[in-house]
Amino acid sequence: MTRRRFSQTEVEYLRSLPAVEAVTENRITYSHDFQVNCMSRYLQGERPSVIFTSAGLSPMIVGHKRVERNIARWKHDDDIMSEAKQPGAAAVMPTDTRNRLITMQMGQIQSLTCQVLALRQRVGELEHRFESIES
Known part of the structure; x- marks a missing residue:
C-alpha cells in the first residue's frame, strides 16, 4: 500500500490547526478534544467528511481513508466514546x-x-x- 506523504506546506498548515496535536510528513495526531467532539457529532448523524472539513481537515488534504480509519478506531475507544456521549460533548468551537x-x-x-x-x-x-x- 502506498501512503501519501504531506508536503512541507501541508505539514505547516496542519500544525496550525487546533484539532491537530502533532504532525509529520506521514502521520497526524489529533487532539483529544477534537476526537471527542468528532465522535459526538458523528453519533448525532453528521458525516465524517463534514466534521473533519469544519475543523480545517479537508479529506482532500488528509485523505478520505484517514478520515474513515480514524472514525473506525475512535468508535472502539471506550474513553473517547464515553466522553462523546456526555451532554455538551459536541459543543461549538x-x-x-x-x-x-x-x-x-x-x-x-x-x-x-x-x-x-x-x-x-x-x-x-x-x-x-x-x-x-x-x-
Missing part, C-alpha cells in the same frame, strides 16, 4: 479558535489565488510564444 481557523484559511485561499493568477499569466505567455513559433 470556541469563537477565538473559530476566528483563527477562518483567518488562516482565508490566508491560504489568498495565497492559492495568487499562485493561480501567476500560473495563468505564465500559461498565457507560453501560449503566445507557441503561437509565434507556429506562424
Whole structure:
C-alpha cells in the first residue's frame, strides 16, 4: 500500500490547526478534544467528511481513508466514546479558535489565488510564444 506523504506546506498548515496535536510528513495526531467532539457529532448523524472539513481537515488534504480509519478506531475507544456521549460533548468551537481557523484559511485561499493568477499569466505567455513559433 502506498501512503501519501504531506508536503512541507501541508505539514505547516496542519500544525496550525487546533484539532491537530502533532504532525509529520506521514502521520497526524489529533487532539483529544477534537476526537471527542468528532465522535459526538458523528453519533448525532453528521458525516465524517463534514466534521473533519469544519475543523480545517479537508479529506482532500488528509485523505478520505484517514478520515474513515480514524472514525473506525475512535468508535472502539471506550474513553473517547464515553466522553462523546456526555451532554455538551459536541459543543461549538470556541469563537477565538473559530476566528483563527477562518483567518488562516482565508490566508491560504489568498495565497492559492495568487499562485493561480501567476500560473495563468505564465500559461498565457507560453501560449503566445507557441503561437509565434507556429506562424
